[in-house]
Amino acid sequence: MMNKMMQKFPLFIGMGFMIVMIAVIIGAVNTANSAAYYAVEKGTRDTSASLAQLRASIESTVVWLPYFKFLGLAMILAGIIMALGVISLSLENLGKEVMSSVTNSARQKLPGRPRSVMLMRLFMMLGMMIILIGFFIALSVSRTAAAVFSNPITVIDAAANGSSLLANLASIHAAEAWLEAFKFVGVAFFFLGIINGLSTIIFALKYQLTAIPEVVDHLPAGLVPVPAVGD
Numbered sequence: 001m002m003n004k005m006m007q008k009f010p011l012f013i014g015m016g017f018m019i020v021m022i023a024v025i026i027g028a029v030n031t032a033n034s035a036a037y038y039a040v041e042k043g044t045r046d047t048s049a050s051l052a053q054l055r056a057s058i059e060s061t062v063v064w065l066p067y068f069k070f071l072g073l074a075m076i077l078a079g080i081i082m083a084l085g086v087i088s089l090s091l092e093n094l095g096k097e098v099m100s101s102v103t104n105s106a107r108q109k110l111p112g113r114p115r116s117v118m119l120m121r122l123f124m125m126l127g128m129m130i131i132l133i134g135f136f137i138a139l140s141v142s143r144t145a146a147a148v149f150s151n152p153i154t155v156i157d158a159a160a161n162g163s164s165l166l167a168n169l170a171s172i173h174a175a176e177a178w179l180e181a182f183k184f185v186g187v188a189f190f191f192l193g194i195i196n197g198l199s200t201i202i203f204a205l206k207y208q209l210t211a212i213p214e215v216v217d218h219l220p221a222g223l224v225p226v227p228a229v230g231d
Contacts, residue, residue, distance in 0.1 A: 009082035016075025084197030091204035123193035130186030
């Protein structure tokens, strides 16, 4: 099932690129909203209920939009890892075809799959899981941010110690602090997956580099290919 999914790497890359482009458009809209909000003098901003709704939209978008962009990036990185998996699988199948087409005396034993194959897939899934978890948490925090900042600034500033408003405000800033680093952990796992994918390809190429001369050396004399003149 994993091998079949890896064949769909262009779809993952295309979807990731679309998500990034959608995030750019949403970011542009949020930029326009921010410009409109801060163009109003501070006294009006702090007391206006309608402007508080605009700020609620701005603040909530600031929370979830970065994770949405990283979700697109994660899809692109997953597509790259899948493409590396397709290349390594093609090299494996090529080795099997070559060995099955030569005589038994020249056939070389195929090595087992290296551990990097499993690690490549494992790191890709871990990276995607971390990004998805962070994205859903960011969506939850963004709803809290929308509820908090829908209140005028004067109401937020006047909130008493121990109030739910201040508790929610504190939870928003606390979540923003660790979510910022959490998404980079997910990206790090994707890069580990890419490293293991490249290691798998290098492993296959090294095997072919040593196995092909061995095959040629053990072929019957009449089957040894003769280089063309000038080669």
